[in-house]
Amino acid sequence: IKGIHLSMKSGMLAAEAAFEAMVSGDPSASTLKAYKDRLDASWVRTEMEPAKNMHHNFRDGFVGGMVRTGLQYILGPGSAIEPFSDDYAHMKKIADYAASPRPVREVQTDGTYLLDKLTDVFHSGTKHEEAQPAHLKIADTEICATTCKEQYGNPCTKFCPAQVYNMVMNEESGREEMQVDFSNCVHCKTCDIRDPYQIITWVPPEGGDGPEYGIL
Structure with a gap:
């Protein structure tokens, strides 16, 4: 190989x-x-x-x-x-796409050949002890809720293959804020590399948790 x-x-x-x-x-x-x-x-x-x-x-x-x-x-x-x-x-900003809009092709999953992200996560066998500090560190989540959302549309919610990052409505603040589901992580480190603000840092989780590489 x-x-x-x-x-x-x-x-x-x-x-x-x-x-x-x-x-x-x-x-x-x-x-x-x-x-x-x-x-x-x-x-x-x-x-x-x-x-x-x-x-x-x-x-x-x-x-x-x-x-x-x-x-x-x-x-x-x-x-x-x-x-x-x-x-x-x-990475292009939302304003760049607005200047020359292009149609976005939505990927249709069929459960056999094209799988949704969470099904892929299940097949990866990834597991993490929930009662541990998150191994994905965001230096300033305020940037996620404001600047990044306005300029880039929170790209981490899209390029992460394991659906780790999700913008969830906070009823107290009345706005969408970042939620990190680190237990889904398959350790690709895309977020650490591709984050336009470089505020996401991947560190090794406790106990060697992660995907079962032998079945990927």
Whole structure:
């Protein structure tokens, strides 16, 4: 399967670096840096280098992606055609869509081939002890109820594959506020990466809880 050999080799190198740090009693960043040095010197880096930046090339569509990819091969495999920017920085605001509206195609689930999010969560076997601190931290939920709702329409409620984030009406305040159902989480970390305000942080849950990867 594509990439399995790369993950195995990188895991072996990580284990070696971690073991040496434990033996020496020095788990500092300078000691653990040995992992990156070994990875860069291994065949993993050599094999992956030609495909580096490929996904970034196609971020604006097929035509632009083909042009960037052609330039990348001319300049050398793995070359950066232009400066990188964070993924969330490319997220469009509601106002951008209002300027050039496009029809939204609603996905119709059939329970057999196309499943709704909660059914997918069930099949993932994910589980979390409910009586523990949430492992999904939102620095300021006021942003969710105001700025993010107005500018982006709360994208986390849409891009989360496990329906963790839901805007629920608070009868006391008379407005919709963020509710985090962390027990649904399948640990994809999309929210941590794609949140336009970077106020969501994923941390490991207690007890190693999460999805049953063996049945995914």
